[in-house]
Amino acid sequence: MAQVHTRTCHICEANCGILVELEGERVISIKGDPDDVLSRGHVCPKATAISDLQTDPDRLRAPVKRVGGAWVEIGWEQAFAEIGQRFASVRAGGGAGGLYVGNPTAHNYSVGMMVGHLKKALGTRFVWSASTVDQIPHQLVQYWMFGHNALFPVADIDRTETMLIVGGNPMASNGSVWTVPGIRHRIAALQARGGELIVVDPRRTETAELADRHLFIRPGTDPAFLIALLLALDETGTVQPGRLAPMLEGFDEALAALRAFEIAVLAAHCGIAEADIRAVAARLGSGAPAAVYGRMGVSVAEFGTLNHWLIQLLNIATGNLDRVGGAMFTHPAVDVVGMTGAGTQGRFTSRVSGMAEIMSELPVVTMAEEIATPGDGQVRALVTIAGNPVLSCPDGAALDEALETLELMVSVDMYVTETSRHAHYILPPCGPLQKDHYPLFLGAIAVRNYAKYSPPLLPMGADKSDWEIVAGVASAMAMAEGQPAPNIRHPRDTLDHMLKQSPHALTLEQVEQHPHGLDLGELREGRFPERLRTPDKMIRCAPEACIGDLGRFAEVLAEAPAEGLVLIGRRHIRSNNSWLHNSKRLLKGPDRCTLMIHPDDAEARGIGDGAKVTVTSRVGEVTVAAEVTDAVMPGTVSLPHGFGHGRAGVQLSVAREKPGVSLNDLTDRRRFDPLSGNAALNGTPVTVLAA
Secondary structure: OOEEEEEEOOOOOOOOEEEEEEEOOEEEEEEEOOOOOOOOOOOOHHHHHHHHHHHOOOOOOOOEEEEOOEEEEOOHHHHHHHHHHHHHHHHHOOOEEEEEEOHHHHHOHHHHOOHHHHHHHHOOOOEEEHHHHOOHHHHHHHHHHHOOOOOOOEEOOOOOOEEEEEOOOHHHHOOOOOEOOOHHHHHHHHHHOOOEEEEEOOEOOHHHHHOOEEEOOOOOOHHHHHHHHHHHHHHOOOOOOHHHHHHEEOHHHHHHHHOOOOHHHHHHHHOOOHHHHHHHHHHHOOOOOEEEEEOHHHHOOOOHHHHHHHHHHHHHHOOOEOOOOOEEOOOOOOOHHHHOOOOOEEEEEOOOOOOEEEOOEOOHHHHHHHHHOOOOOOEEEEEEEOOOHHHHOOOHHHHHHHHOOOOEEEEEOOOOOOOHHHOOEEEOOOOHHHOOEOOOOHHHHEOEEEEOOEOOOOOOOOOOOHHHHHHHHHHHHHHHOOOOOOOOOOHHHHHHHHHHHOOOOOOHHHHHOOOOOEEEEEOOOOOOOOOOOOOOOOEEOOOHHHHHHHHHHHHHHHOOOOOOEEEEOOOOOOOOOOOOOOOHHHHOOOOOOOEEEOHHHHHHOOOOOOOEEEEEOOOOEEEEEEEEOOOEOOOEEEOOOOOOOOOOOOOOOOHHHOOOOOHHHOOOOOOEOOOOOOEOOOOEEEEEEEO
């Protein structure tokens, strides 16, 4: 007999509540849960892929070892023992270990609790993650301004009157660093109450299609637009921080530094009319609730940190930080901020290029060179957890080549991917319905305070969960080096302890009694100054590095605009980075890996819609079909992120039917934000020719 179970969809940051209908171990259906306290019945196509992931015949079911050109199944104990021995051999030979942690670990509370044990066992500073091709500029700005890297402001879209989105596309992402399921309904509600959605993006995205106003902006010029908004507020006397004023340190200094720029010059640089800039500023400065939110487009850019500093200055200048309808702060069931360190920066540097540590990691733009460059401390052993950096990191071809030279590579992964095909051992975790779920990190950035625990729905059998695998590797490496095995605590016990220690003083048992989620109420204003983690409870409005980076921006502003085309990425609702392309139900339909190009640019190059084109950057070249469309502005071309499954040895049978090309075979590891080390994936100069 079929049974219906409540669960949270773990695939993206929206954390939608779902109803999973099972008959034995067979999935009958997956639907949205109308009683979920956060998502209220919303669900997107990605949720249906959970069944595909669970039953995928391409998914590995046991550890495999690379023997020559073949994969051979081995037992778990043999795998752990051999990995430990080979790691000790690498260390004895003077090689260093490294670790890459992929994006899905942020959606998996239990494996996240084990990563620290593995770092210690590896005994290395060579730790990389998806953070430095993603959100690290957010964290650095929050560390400087608010005193803690995880104090993420959350746009209160449900109560705002103006929502300004710069470089974000929540209609495709379901929110990113913003847990906001059902964004379409929330936008409709905003507009129904007389509010306005404004989207600034080089592409008319799915979100821009719903906006009251969409402004095209030249890729990489976001500081010009954001500074111009602040200057327009300053000129009209509508800078009004309100109750924040006594908490602001350096606010006048920041405004004084911005006054060195002129709105007309900034408008010309970013390609947005001065009148439009002033109109947006007037809307933000009206005194009504407003929220400014910036995401990937402003993060993966050469001025990523500067952009996020300016966004927070806008929220402060309009009195909308820590205000209902503005950028607010959660009161989460598990207070990650209260239980973790504030963050670090610059404690050490990378071996080859001397790039600074950021939040205990090195920027991923250093990864290939640390593996490929000989010398003391060269990375000769690497562990990857739920990551595919060959497709997600800049200059993927260089990293692809470097991985093949490792003496030991271990991938904790369900599949033989573009990255794990280089591994000597692949250790596959169980399917998604065999593990539990709690939104440890993402619940702390949700549009509503809540808690929800999802137990496993299917038995584990002989499989292992991700956390057990990572703990096993850490123990094997430590003991092979003559160190004691780490003291591993079951993640459920740790989660229960964290819930008890947080402000709501819950227990895991109490949370489990609410299968549709435990509603902890709307976000509350007035969280500052109590929530601030700066020593004196002040908001640092003029971080020295940001003030200094205005000089670098001024130099770019003074230069003549570069000729030619620049490349930006894009996302799609039926995809999630590189790891959902093996789902038939999500991949069906037209080919989505196309190069969007404006009709004027296509005509100038003799390119017709659907024609094959060659796209070339400093580091690589790909051939792809053109999609001629005015959805991108002139001078800009766009490729989707996460494709490129045609490499030899990849065992993803569905994805290989439509392999596409990798955006990151064109992006350049020499292009990064010097303040955060974050890769600048957007704005890559390219040439496009008919193939």
